[in-house]
Amino acid sequence: MLSKFKGILIALSFFIILEIIVRLTDVYxxxxxxxxxxxxxRAYVESGKADADIIIIGDSRSMALxxxxxxxxxxxxxYNHSLPAMGxxxxxxxLDKYLKSGNKKPKMxxxxxxxxxxxxxxxxxxxxxxxxxxxxxxxxxxYLTRRWNEGWEKNLFHTPESNKIISYSGKQDNIDxxxxxxxxxxxxxxxxxxxxWNQYEGVERIFIIAxxxxxxxxxxxxxxxxxxxxxxxxWKLSKDYKTKSIFCETCENVEAGLCLPSPSQxxxxxxxEDQITRHLxxxxxxxxxxxxxxxxxxxxxxxxxxKEYHNPDPKSWEPIDFxxxxxxxxxxxxxxxxxxxxxxxxxxxxxxxxxxxxxIKELKLFFLRHPNQKMYxxxxxxxxxxxxxxxxxxxxxGETRVNDxxxxxxxxxxxxxxxxxxxxx
Amino acid sequence: xxxxxxxxxxFFITVYVIFLIFGVFAKKxxxxxxxxxxxxxxxxxxxxxxxxxxxxxxxxxxxLVDYVSAIGIEKAQTQTRRRLFLGFSIFANLGLLFxxxxxxxxxxxxxxxxxxxxxxxxxxxxxxxxxxxxxxxVLPVGISFYTFQxxxxxxxxxxGQIKAERDFFDFALFVNYFPQxxxxxxxxxxxxxxxxxxxxxxTWDGVQLALWDILLGYFMKVYVADNLANYxxxxxxxxxxxxxxxxxxISSVDGSQIFVASLGLVMQIYCDFAGYSFIALGxxxxxxxxxxVNFEMPExxxxxxxxxxxxxxxxxxxxxxxIYFSLGGSKFGKLKQLRNLFIIFVVSGFWHGANWTFVxxxxxxxxxxxxxxxxxxxxxxEVVERPPNxxxxxxxxxxxxxxxxxxxxLSAIAFRSYDASMMGLYYQKVFSxxxxxxNPGNGIKAAxxxxxxxxxxxxxxxxxxxxxxxxxxxxxxxxxxxxxxxFIFIFIGxxxxxxxxxxxxxxxxxx
Numbered sequence: 001m002l003s004k005f006k007g008i009l010i011a012l013s014f015f016i017i018l019e020i021i022v023r024l025t026d027v028y029x030x031x032x033x034x035x036x037x038x039x040x041x042r043a044y045v046e047s048g049k050a051d052a053d054i055i056i057i058g059d060s061r062s063m064a065l066x067x068x069x070x071x072x073x074x075x076x077x078x079y080n081h082s083l084p085a086m087g088x089x090x091x092x093x094x095l096d097k098y099l100k101s102g103n104k105k106p107k108m109x110x111x112x113x114x115x116x117x118x119x120x121x122x123x124x125x126x127x128x129x130x131x132x133x134x135x136x137x138x139x140x141x142x143y144l145t146r147r148w149n150e151g152w153e154k155n156l157f158h159t160p161e162s163n164k165i166i167s168y169s170g171k172q173d174n175i176d177x178x179x180x181x182x183x184x185x186x187x188x189x190x191x192x193x194x195x196x197w198n199q200y201e202g203v204e205r206i207f208i209i210a211x212x213x214x215x216x217x218x219x220x221x222x223x224x225x226x227x228x229x230x231x232x233x234x235w236k237l238s239k240d241y242k243t244k245s246i247f248c249e250t251c252e253n254v255e256a257g258l259c260l261p262s263p264s265q266x267x268x269x270x271x272x273e274d275q276i277t278r279h280l281x282x283x284x285x286x287x288x289x290x291x292x293x294x295x296x297x298x299x300x301x302x303x304x305x306x307k308e309y310h311n312p313d314p315k316s317w318e319p320i321d322f323x324x325x326x327x328x329x330x331x332x333x334x335x336x337x338x339x340x341x342x343x344x345x346x347x348x349x350x351x352x353x354x355x356x357x358x359x360i361k362e363l364k365l366f367f368l369r370h371p372n373q374k375m376y377x378x379x380x381x382x383x384x385x386x387x388x389x390x391x392x393x394x395x396x397x398g399e400t401r402v403n404d405x406x407x408x409x410x411x412x413x414x415x416x417x418x419x420x421x422x423x424x425x
Numbered sequence: 426x427x428x429x430x431x432x433x434x435x436f437f438i439t440v441y442v443i444f445l446i447f448g449v450f451a452k453k454x455x456x457x458x459x460x461x462x463x464x465x466x467x468x469x470x471x472x473x474x475x476x477x478x479x480x481x482x483x484x485x486x487x488x489l490v491d492y493v494s495a496i497g498i499e500k501a502q503t504q505t506r507r508r509l510f511l512g513f514s515i516f517a518n519l520g521l522l523f524x525x526x527x528x529x530x531x532x533x534x535x536x537x538x539x540x541x542x543x544x545x546x547x548x549x550x551x552x553x554x555x556x557x558x559x560x561x562x563v564l565p566v567g568i569s570f571y572t573f574q575x576x577x578x579x580x581x582x583x584x585g586q587i588k589a590e591r592d593f594f595d596f597a598l599f600v601n602y603f604p605q606x607x608x609x610x611x612x613x614x615x616x617x618x619x620x621x622x623x624x625x626x627x628t629w630d631g632v633q634l635a636l637w638d639i640l641l642g643y644f645m646k647v648y649v650a651d652n653l654a655n656y657x658x659x660x661x662x663x664x665x666x667x668x669x670x671x672x673x674x675i676s677s678v679d680g681s682q683i684f685v686a687s688l689g690l691v692m693q694i695y696c697d698f699a700g701y702s703f704i705a706l707g708x709x710x711x712x713x714x715x716x717x718v719n720f721e722m723p724e725x726x727x728x729x730x731x732x733x734x735x736x737x738x739x740x741x742x743x744x745x746x747x748i749y750f751s752l753g754g755s756k757f758g759k760l761k762q763l764r765n766l767f768i769i770f771v772v773s774g775f776w777h778g779a780n781w782t783f784v785x786x787x788x789x790x791x792x793x794x795x796x797x798x799x800x801x802x803x804x805x806x807e808v809v810e811r812p813p814n815x816x817x818x819x820x821x822x823x824x825x826x827x828x829x830x831x832x833x834x835l836s837a838i839a840f841r842s843y844d845a846s847m848m849g850l851y852y853q854k855v856f857s858x859x860x861x862x863x864n865p866g867n868g869i870k871a872a873x874x875x876x877x878x879x880x881x882x883x884x885x886x887x888x889x890x891x892x893x894x895x896x897x898x899x900x901x902x903x904x905x906x907x908x909x910x911x912f913i914f915i916f917i918g919x920x921x922x923x924x925x926x927x928x929x930x931x932x933x934x935x936x
Contacts, residue, residue: 008910008911010911011918015918223922227923
């Protein structure tokens with residue numbers, strides 16, 4: 001019998017050896033930058049060595065904020081833990097992991113996310129392509145009852161559905177499915193199975209655990225790195241990569257197109273790591289984009305902004321739901337951590353829209369109801385469109401401005417607040 | 426439940442463990458065999474109900490109708506009564522299929538034809554509030570497969586080829602057997618039922634072949650087909666709703682891009698469906714049940730007839746056994762044979778979907794086959810054993826294979842088009858002068874890079890299939906040194922691991 005399976009057993013051994021190699025090496029340095037960011041952050045947080053007094057959590061835009069090293073006793077160290085597009089559920093889970101991994105408990109959290117991540121609730125729950133839609137934290141019995149009733153209600157006919165199809169690059173997809181594909185790997189790479197188990201309930205828990213189990217085989221988890229590893233090009237790492245990294249921190253060099261991602265995935269990730277380490281978590285992802293694409297995109301968005309119509313009718317506005325922030329505040333309070341919200345500047349023409357102004361008004365009311373938590377504004381919440389590469393992210397000059405103002409205007413207020421609360425304690 | 430999801434893996438492991446426990450006792454004890462079959466039946470219902478439990482009512486009705494009809498046929502004293510039972514079965518099955526699959530199509534076509542006629546005579550078109558038709562009927566997964574399978578059983582009983590099955594649960598298992606339930610192979614009762622009625626336990630030989638079938642199936646589905654889809658969707662768009670929302674998108678596509686994409690499209694459809702069929706084959710082998718091989722390296726076919734004996738074998742066997750032979754086959758002269766051939770291709774087109782594009786695809790395939798049989802196929806008298814001239818045989822073999830593949834690709838344009846106007850436009854573009862732009866401004870890769878990318882994806886499979894085709898053995902490497910076996914398993918497994926796309930639906934689920 002064994003002779004029949006000799007070839008198959010050798011093949012199996014190959015995949016076992018591959019798994020051992022993957023587990024013993026930091027193979028994620030060969031991953032695409034998005035996956036690399038998440039893994040770099042995970043490794044940093046799991047190391048338990050983080051010791052910042054203030055941590056920033058936000059999204060791809062707020063990744064452009066630089067941390068801060070305290071210069072004297074009246075200041076505090078700041079580290080930016082923002083990651084691109086993790087979705088609203090991520091923040092509380094991340095904080096939990098941060099605290100449980102043995103890192104120094106921060107004195108304060110600065111929440112710097114975009115409105116979609118703090119003002120529209122948790123959004124749609126995770127989408128399960130094979131078990132139809134699940135509602136948030138729905139128990140198994142509730143789920144089965146709902147499916148049973150749905151079967152009777154729609155029987156042989158299609159259920160009228162809201163148009164959830166979106167198209168991009170000639171493809172089309174269900175937006176829920178796309179969101180899962182977009183966010184899925186980030187959750188699955190950032191958190192262990194036991195962490196995921198604790199984060200979800202009911203059918204969502206079954207769904208996410210089923211998704212997480214295949215990733216226990218790390219050769220599959222890092223299959224992108226294995227694929228990139230097949231090309232010698234991706235292994236190259238020049239000795240002066242740190243010089244390149246520093247060279248790419250001036251706007252002149254970025255705008256001249258001299259700072260495009262390295263053709264070697266490994267070198268690209270080392271440069272990213274170097275910048276993140278030196279700037280305490282900062283990395284402005286738009287500095288990777290080709291200048292001609294930036295120019296094209298900016299022209300397009302400028303044209304769109306000129307034509308943009310701000311709907312004054314409140315009925316057409318997206319409903320405001322601060323649940324994410326509410327939960328974060330509660331979590332911070334439970335752990336005796338101060339909470340601050342930083343309102344990040346956006347394109348001025350969009351910022352002036354009645355819907356946005358109304359949201360700011362609601363935000364202020366929200367913080368009136370939470371007097372122990374603080375809200376911080378920049379000197380000006382609207383930046384000219386020329387300081388953005390698209391309708392979200394700052395360009396190099398926008399990044400410089402936002403950091404100058406953050407350092408000189410926002411942080412002093414934050415430090416002041418912390419000092420006062422510490423004294424009062 | 427899709428084979429290419431982790432949920433199926435969990436499902437199968439659970440089913441398999443209990444199946445094997447019953448299997449250990451099934452040879453000695455009747456109750457264990459009974460339990461094994463009931464367990465498989467319950468699992469199959471769960472597998473099917475995973476999509477939408479309500480559709481279990483349809484498959485259950487179909488099972489009941491054919492169970493009763495077959496017994497009715499066997500017990501009937503007169504030919505009229507036998508025919509009545511057969512008619513009841515065919516009417517019920519085709520009625521179900523017609524309602525679920527074709528009703529929307531026929532009602533829309535009827536209203537459209539009515540409007541055209543009235544407009545011609547100076548009348549006005551029907552308004553939505555003046556006409557009532559049932560719309561938005563869901564097409565249950567696998568309905569075309571299981572209705573054909575159950576119908577074949579009743580017809581075989583009527584023809585006296587098999588005895589009617591008295592055990593309802595065994596018969597229900599034949600209809601619902603989960604490895605082949607939703608995408609075939611369409612099995613005949615004479616092949617499948619006796620295997621299901623016996624105690625089932627895998628053999629070591631079976632396990633060895635099953636592991637390869639499953640690996641090959643996943644390779645074809647998640648590596649070749651689903652990666653090819655990324656390129657083909659650029660030219661044919663990702664879905665009908667995208668096309669309907671932006672019909673202008675297709676106007677900028679060049680003929681060269683359509684032609685090249687159609688070459689990849691044949692491989693995509695082949696790998697998508699054959700991959701799924703091989704997973705079904707392997708899964709079933711693990712259960713100790715052999716299914717029919719549905720695809721036999723069709724891309725190496727030298728003529729249309731060979732192509733159709735290698736592509737979706739079980740469906741074509743169904744059409745041959747139940748339509749072509751019923752129409753007389755080749756018994757009544759060449760002309761009637763050609764007519765019969767043409768009819769089954771049109772019916773096959775219609776089986777694939779309720780759309781004129783599928784019917785047109787069937788017509789094209791019918792034309793290829795009829796033309797070949799009428800003018801090019803050597804008659805049996807002409808086939809004379811001659812020493813082969815290797816050079817000539819290489820060139821004729823190569824050119825005929827290339828021609829058949831290209832013809833299949835051209836017909837695939839109709840297969841993939843969302844409606845008749847898209848199909849018309851794409852054929853017009855393919856048969857007009859091509860722009861051949863190196864930098865097409867339509868966001869789609871130029872024809873040559875598109876071809877390169879798709880060729881790179883398919884070349885490992887072409888090599889594997891090439892060996893299997895010329896050696897006439899899909900499992901040829903098991904007869905070679907174990908290092909060769911290991912190399913193939915590692916190579917294919919590694920490609921699936923690093924570049925497989927999991928969770929995508931199967932194209933044939935729509936049929």
